Amino acid sequence: MIKFSNVSLVYPNSTTTVLEDLNLEIAEGELVLVIGPTGSGKSSLLRLINGLVPHHTGGILAGDVSVNGLSTREVKPGGLAHLIGIVGQNPINGFVADTVEEELAFAMEALNLPNETMRKRVEEALDFMSLAALRSRAIATLSGGEQQRVAIASALVMHPKVLVLDEPTSALDPIAAEEVLSILQRLVHDLSITVVIAEHKLERVIGFADRVIYINGDGKTEIGTAAEIMKTSPIAPPIVHLARALGLDDAGLSVRDMRRNTQSIRETISITPPSPIAPGTIPVIEIDQLTVTYDVKPALNSINATIFDNEIVAVMGRNGAGKSSLLTSIAGVGSSTIGSVRIHSMDSRKLAGNTRRELLGYIPQEPSDLLYAQTVAKECQQADKDNEIEAGTTFNLLEQLVPGISLHTHPRDLSEGQRLGLALSIVLSSNPRILVLDEPTRGLDYEAKKNLTRILIGFAKTFNRAVVIATHDVELVAELATRVIFLADGDIVADGPTIEVLLSSPAFAPQVSKVMSPVPWLTVRDVIAEIGEKP
């Protein structure tokens, strides 16, 4: 169905080749997963399939990409619209219409399909993606998972043979991600559509993949079945790391297989649950009867919680459960709040300037919102000046957090992980008492996440600080947090040590715990600490 013959790709003004001599054939009805570190060219590979690269982005392409016999050299992306559906990283940026129905019809209108056909196909797609109830809703009011479904549906109306998705689950909570992936699975099995996905969160998708393409960033690619690639790949979900740590022959792609393989371990081990790490005794954030309303809808209903020093608190919950409202209220910038949030006994809404910087560091969902200078050096200087600290301190911090960033780079040219590192070092340069992060792991690869975990744990331990982090990433929470606050529809439904909260809900349980249940282990590290690494 898709054929790459001797494909090489270089972007102008760039010294590295994105792809080098790639040969690949993807058969009809195959689900292929593209993995690789951030910035390695996963998106470029996906966009080569319908010719957006190089028609839209520029770049020098050698070799040939053809889909169903049509070469992207000869046909422009528009000419492949009936054949390939493409869903970008942020579907919201690609929506062209106001309501769900109009969005679905857009591509068909563009190709001048007759009205009866359009009606029929829109109904089909609405049913297939369970969107019928949302048909006349404004797209802007939909949740992230719903938007993703609309984006997929608007590709499906064209009856494409190929569906290409760039990180379809990275912004979604585990449950919404599960929904989207099971739909893809159905498309492959029922309609024999060829699906190509790029994704960082392998634990969510690896079980569905027929084949995996690993791009390592300097043009080299490896192609094989999931089991083959996972034997050696440095990018792997926790369950694969577990299999490696236990010295199993099986790569460990599904929880079911791993449970069979580790039965003996679970039976021989009897351990007492680890005692949770004791938090500090100084209350640093006191949330008292906090209510937040948007328009008329309450985002938070009269919430009470106290966060102590030396705690790393993960705020979890579905999209729209009130996580961001809670975080902005802690930061004191939320609108229409009733009740109070006190930080070191000060009203968080009244913090400003230096006091604010010293008490509270905040990393927004888009770390680049904080950055405005032309170079990394200028950003660091500004932070030094703001905090009245010795020149160079912030850059030294950055060097520790993410080594190897040139002073003269424009912040925009940094990778997602590096940009987060820069934002973190600016915020941490004032050594705030509390650090708040709003979904920092969107678009981060495993390496960057490991780095983030190390930085945050180090920060909390060294200085006895409190960290509050909102995230969908269960595996990150398992590695990082000491306490989890679980929100649902504006209420706190669970609040306790990580191990208790995560183990009590199957949807939010990390992979290792699914394998090892009922033994209460959350991470590979926990397992190794208890039974030691096998050769």
Place this chain on the structure above:
Amino acid sequence: MKRLSLHPLTWWIWSFLIAISVARLNSPIFAIASVGVTAAIVYSQREDAPWGQSFSWTLKVAAWILAIRTLIGVLIGVPIPGTTIFTLPIIPLPHWMPGIRIGGAVTVERLSSALSEGVIICAMLVIFGAAASLTSPHRLLRVLPIYIYEFGVAVVIATSVLPQLVTSVARIRQAQRLRGQQAKGFRSYKRLAIPLLEESLARSLDLAAAMDSRGYAFSRKRSRYRPIRWTSRDTVVMLSGVLVMVLT
């Protein structure tokens, strides 16, 4: 008041007619009145969507333009005799620039003429801003003919990305306030501009790529899923505009 569902071109045509009337009549009182009427229409008719929120920004920009226009009009220009309010020191200019003066006596006549010119310019701006915030850019695109492809893409990008920027501005300002930066003054705009430009560029590219890969303008002809019809309501609104134009 209930929101009327109108043809996407209706408010644009209406605004155009009102703008012509404002220009023809050249009366600041009529200009202010029409701004009042359009503002009332916007606040009762706008959708709860990004472009619906953009009107308050139009008003802010218009107020700035009015202030700057008046200031320059008072400071620089040909003196108009009349009742002097106060006198500014005259900055001497070289002899080859006769007739132009910076500073000098500020008369009631001069102030009012500068103000009324400014009011008319700003009224036009506000009237078109109202049309932009009353009309969904996406619906507008659907009624535009396909052969103005480049234009169509530009319209969609400008009208759907720019209003979304209003939301982005609020978000970025909040983030920077959290970094402990002051949110006031000229420097804060400079800090805002870079992340904003970056984001709008990325969004525009995403949108253009999405439209392209969905076959926009690939076919010369375009079918309609739900044709947008010109109804009697649209005619009434348009006629009200024509009436105003004829009467002025």
